[in-house]
Amino acid sequence: MRRVFSALAVTGCLVTGFPALTFAQSLPGLTLFSGVKSENQLPFRLDFGGQANSWDRYILRIPASKMKLAVAQFAITYPNYYRGTFDPKSVEVRVKGKSLPLSEVKWNKEARVIEIFPQEPVPAGSKVELVLSNVQNPAFGGMYYFNCQILSPGDVPLLRYLGSWVLSIT
Structure with a gap:
């Protein structure tokens, strides 16, 4: 009986001693040879691990330091070799953890751009x-550069580049 309790105790210690595995993928601390300057890399998280040919949720972050102007429109462009699909009805803009009401979300497949229009400009x-x-990830893995551009209210109607998310689908 002592051996059983000893074995259970050791097994319990081993199981609780290992850190929990996480399936979310996020921006690595150091990216070599990405072609994007480190100051232009934006943080992100892929909630379900970025597995090829599977469903995922992309959380694309923009730090407050990058938001020097109010934003009336976000435009996310992606490369022509990205073959995933998006659901425009399942897009959110969160500020301080709260979802903002959106007036419209457009996904232009031919131009490879997702345009997001908040009802009120983001401060x-x-x-x-x-x-x-x-999001349906592409069938084949790879490195994908998603670029963020913004349009400020009352601004000349030209999108301004904020940075890039370097996503890796495995």
Whole structure:
């Protein structure tokens, strides 16, 4: 009986001693040879691990330091070799953890751009998360550069580059 209790105790210690595995993927601390300057890399998280040919949720973050102007429109562009799909009805803009009401979300497959229009401009200096749910990852893995551009209210109608998310689908 003592051996059984000893074995259970040792097994319990081993199981609880290992850190829990997480399936979410996020921006690595150091990216070599990405072609994107480190100051232009934006943080992100892939909630379900970024597995090829599976469903995922992309949480694309924009730090407050990058939000120097108020934003009336976000535009996310992606490369022509990205063959995933997006659900425009499952897009959110979060500021301080709260979802903002959106007036429209457009996905232009031919131009490879997702345009997000909040009902009210997002204030300058806000920490923003663009949440793309119900994303079907491409069938083949690879490195994909998603670029963030913004349009400020009353601005000349030209999108300004904020940075890039370097996503890796495995």
